[in-house]
Amino acid sequence: MNIDSILDHLHLSKDLLHIVVILTLAWFLLALSRKLIRLFRDYMNTRADSAEEIRRIETLARVIRYVSTVVISLVAGMLALSELGISIAPILGAAGVVGLAVGFGAQSLIKDYFNGFFLLLENQIRQGDVVEVCGKTGTVEDITLRYVCLRDIEGSVHYIPNGQILLVTNKSRDYAYALIDVSVAYRENIDEVYTIIKKVGSAMRADVVIGAKILEDIEVQGVQDWGDSAVIVRCRFKTIALEQWDVRRTFLGQLKQAFDAQGIEIPYPHLTIYAGQDKQGLAPAFRIEDNREPLQS
Numbered sequence: 001m002n003i004d005s006i007l008d009h010l011h012l013s014k015d016l017l018h019i020v021v022i023l024t025l026a027w028f029l030l031a032l033s034r035k036l037i038r039l040f041r042d043y044m045n046t047r048a049d050s051a052e053e054i055r056r057i058e059t060l061a062r063v064i065r066y067v068s069t070v071v072i073s074l075v076a077g078m079l080a081l082s083e084l085g086i087s088i089a090p091i092l093g094a095a096g097v098v099g100l101a102v103g104f105g106a107q108s109l110i111k112d113y114f115n116g117f118f119l120l121l122e123n124q125i126r127q128g129d130v131v132e133v134c135g136k137t138g139t140v141e142d143i144t145l146r147y148v149c150l151r152d153i154e155g156s157v158h159y160i161p162n163g164q165i166l167l168v169t170n171k172s173r174d175y176a177y178a179l180i181d182v183s184v185a186y187r188e189n190i191d192e193v194y195t196i197i198k199k200v201g202s203a204m205r206a207d208v209v210i211g212a213k214i215l216e217d218i219e220v221q222g223v224q225d226w227g228d229s230a231v232i233v234r235c236r237f238k239t240i241a242l243e244q245w246d247v248r249r250t251f252l253g254q255l256k257q258a259f260d261a262q263g264i265e266i267p268y269p270h271l272t273i274y275a276g277q278d279k280q281g282l283a284p285a286f287r288i289e290d291n292r293e294p295l296q297s
Helices: 003-047 051-083 088-105 107-121 190-206 244-262
Strands: 130-133 136-143 147-151 157-161 168-170 175-184 219-226 231-240
Touching: 003 051, 051 107, 107 136, 107 147, 130 147, 136 157, 175 190, 175 244, 190 219, 190 231, 190 244, 231 244
Parallel strands: none
Antiparallel strands: 130 136, 130 168, 136 147, 147 157, 175 231, 219 231
16 A cells, blocks of 8 residues: 555545534534523523413424524535535535526515514414414414414314415404394394393303403493394403403303393394385285195195
């Protein structure tokens, strides 16, 4: 074995040693970053004031862990290629050209990532929230830089790219209102209806189970509209977020029982046909004749 082969062997061994060191450091940094992110997440969770804040911290920790893994892996890969004698400058240049070309063809994908970043940064959506986006309403099961995963009330799962999200309606923040329109017949006394509504609302507020979900006494806003066959009375409860639907269902059930007990009519659509009268009021009464033949037995 001559000197040159020995030197080449030593040089190759040195390069391999460098690569092993680089990969070992990359593995160590990945483990360290995950541990630090986990410690930071646990620390922030202890200082969080609500379950919503905890969900936001969990979502951000997951995204930061993903980004740190990608960055460390890319840097380690480029350093390893450099140790093997492969120049990364052409690779970076080619990557820039390819990235420019791909950028024109994948604008929607880039838009997804930018929108996803700002959705998380501005705290618009968190895991566990009930939101309405792109005409779909459901619970946020997962949120990434690319998409939001919703599960609706029927159990169907919707994957919505972040780039398509123009409007977010979040139903999970702080508190909600159970908005209720009550229909009563025109002949009913409105003041009596108000009294019954408030009585049912007060009974619900005093209940141990459902009362814990109600933040304020029922608010009777008054007559909202004159319908074709009913007077519409609007009222609402201020509730804990996501409990407005349960409060609404319970209220409607108890109000139906109270109306039945007091004889308050909950009307159905009526149709009155007016045949018209002459100026002297002598026109005959309107009559409908049934000319159908009886059924044969």
